[in-house]
Amino acid sequence: MTERKWLSRGMLYSIITFFTVFAAFPFAWAIITMFKQDRDLYSPNNNPFLFNDPPTLDNLDLLFNGTNYLTFVRNSLFIGVVVVIITLVVAIPAAYSLARFAGRWGERAGIGIFMVYLIPPTLLFIPMARVVSTLGLQDSVWSLVVVYPTFTIPFCTWLLMGFFKSIPQDIEEQALVDGYSRVGALIRIVIPLSVPGILTVIVFVFTLTMHEFIYALAFVSDSANKPISVGVTTELVRGDVFFWQSLMAAAALVAVPVA
Numbered sequence: 001m002t003e004r005k006w007l008s009r010g011m012l013y014s015i016i017t018f019f020t021v022f023a024a025f026p027f028a029w030a031i032i033t034m035f036k037q038d039r040d041l042y043s044p045n046n047n048p049f050l051f052n053d054p055p056t057l058d059n060l061d062l063l064f065n066g067t068n069y070l071t072f073v074r075n076s077l078f079i080g081v082v083v084v085i086i087t088l089v090v091a092i093p094a095a096y097s098l099a100r101f102a103g104r105w106g107e108r109a110g111i112g113i114f115m116v117y118l119i120p121p122t123l124l125f126i127p128m129a130r131v132v133s134t135l136g137l138q139d140s141v142w143s144l145v146v147v148y149p150t151f152t153i154p155f156c157t158w159l160l161m162g163f164f165k166s167i168p169q170d171i172e173e174q175a176l177v178d179g180y181s182r183v184g185a186l187i188r189i190v191i192p193l194s195v196p197g198i199l200t201v202i203v204f205v206f207t208l209t210m211h212e213f214i215y216a217l218a219f220v221s222d223s224a225n226k227p228i229s230v231g232v233t234t235e236l237v238r239g240d241v242f243f244w245q246s247l248m249a250a251a252a253l254v255a256v257p258v259a
Helices: 002-034 038-042 058-065 069-100 103-117 121-135 141-147 149-165 169-177 182-193 195-211 214-219 228-236 244-258
Strands: none
Touching (some): 002 244, 058 069, 058 244, 141 214, 149 195, 169 182, 228 244
């Protein structure tokens, strides 16, 4: 029994170690590459996992002083925070209403809302461009603030419906008996019990806004308004020249804190 227990534990730790190394490898590769010189990076005779030449900070200097990297990060953070707020303000009451009051039609509506999320972004590009143009938001971070909620709200509404349905209605009814209004019960009872789902929504929305590329590339061309997904790519890929070390530095500096 003891031998079997140790064997199963060893297999479990081996699997965990494998997936940990698998997940951490891109970050380690990016961190190693960002400090490499060109000769060290491109020479086929060098070990790609080691520093065959002394590490250099020139790639970080190019990233911070040769591009508007910090501006890109600030724009992405601003867009992410605003879109998260808009998504929560709309998705929470919508999901709660569908989960509590709509009955069977609420389930069908939830599926319909989720199907909206599955529509390819390319099909919505022309109408979204028309909306942005009509509002006069071309070449502005606000164009992305308007566009992104159109595909974060449907999915997050569907996601939160499941969390709200898992909360027993008896708890809400007790709150109503104690004198709370329906809105008060939602704010004081339902939302605190749904914190895991709300955190999931926040992570999903923020991550999506950080890496979305198509709309950001189409609607924003001014370097001062670009998010990081577009700004880094357009300024560190010049024709057929790729500044791989600086690209890796930009990716690592953003991805490691998020991960």
